[in-house]
Amino acid sequence: MKNKTGERYCLGIESTADDFSVGISTFDGNILANIIDAYVPPEGGIHPREAARHHSEVAGNVLERAFDKSGIKSKDLSVIAFSQGPGLGPCLRTGATVGRALASYLDIPLVGVNHCVAHIEIGKLTTGVKNPVTLYVSGGNTMVAAYDSGRYRVFGETLDIALGNCLDVFAREAGLRQKLGMPFGAVVEKLASSGKQLIRLPFTVKGMDLSLSGLLTAAVTLLAKEEYKLEDLCYSLQETAFSMVAEVTERAVAHTGKKEVLLTGGVAANKRLQSMIRAIAEEHDAKFDVVPGEYAVDNGAMVAWTGVLAFKHGLVTPIEKSYVRLRWRLEEVEVPWMQ
């Protein structure tokens, strides 16, 4: 479907975890809208069912705001993209349902997008890097990926919990409160900035992979003993955990010889982590970029843009194959546009 100007558009829906977001992108990568509505649990972590309920409640409003912001109408759309996985089942299904409904109603193609691929693609679009080693760190993901022979390959990942999850749980155990516009990671970062003493915590790099659950247990145990200042614990937790992901990243940079390093995901906002990864890039004569906040967290624009790339390469998802894929690994996805 083309409008009068001949411009074509893709609408992307993101709902893998606590964010429900709708983005609209033109076929040449101009992001017209990126509306994000985050579910903030009253206490504890994300309950998938509660988050999904939030998503279904705000979906209509978020869609409306995205259309308002972009200035286009639903009939101008050429394709609908949605995050097909990986993520939390109930949340994914809510987004998928919205996507299927729109695609059927407008009678346009549907494209299921891999959430991790989308993070990398929007990072490349917004920073201008072409072929980076990507460190993707968020509440649900911790991985180092780079392109090789048709796919993004995982060169290192967590063997258990994600980096953002590790920081969040520690913050909750410490009784810290999440404020509006200041997620747990930012609260920990602020406290860590006034920490001085490095407390010894387990540093667990297993070859290309890393493990964070032991580190979290050790930090929480020390917290309960009340022998150390909270600032020092936050500082030590950050220094140790970040050094682990940094080592795995440096390893991938050394191994692949790529000359670009991209940092993305919710934890990418952390200044200390940024400085570490920047230092590694410099050490290996590589260019360092961090994805701008709005596009580093979970967002609909990344899904819209990746939908465009896939659609242009003839990849569409028939409704009957649009079931969500909770554990869809990055390596399983062909990315023909990288050739």
Added chain:
Amino acid sequence: MKKGAEANLYLADWHGRKVIMKKRLPKKYRQPALDWQIRTYRTIHEPQLMHEAKKAGVPTPTLFLIDDKKATIIMQYIEGKQVKQLLSEVSKSERQRLCRQIGRLIGKLHRSGLIHGDLTTSNMILRSDGNIFFVDFGLGEKTAELEARGVDLHLMKRALQSTHFQFAKDCFESVAKGYADVLGVEAAKNVLDKIREIEKRGRYVAERKGSE
């Protein structure tokens, strides 16, 4: 010669011998106290493990000098070819033979309570006499725990998948055979079961929790 993530390697002459100087230089990105902890720990533990590995029947470079103050190790230079390169150059049967030999060596390490910690094909060198040398024990440890053995072999599998994805499955099957040659079928099966458990613990594994 090589700038790694964990240490830098230099080819040097040491009293007329061709040697590798492995230097763990300070990492600017790391907090200084943590940086020092990591570098000295690895500099002291790596040679210990190399020595133990040799006793277990796994070829490792001969050690000449360990300087923990400078986080430097001087060791024998192994003239040969990285298995990483070899695997894509040789025939299928030769590849299977090499992988089986590697599996046997890993079995010997584990039988002696040693964990390599970074089993990738770039850390294995085939010398012209047919011996495969294992290098880079910096992330290794001494333990006979099933969990540690599982993680160690899981790493080998992951390394094959990311660098040799065309024939990773076949290669790992040969590694597993060699491993069973040394540890016995029963013990090897326990470790392979453990690998599946470790994989399921990871993120985005289809069979995890049997869901979907």
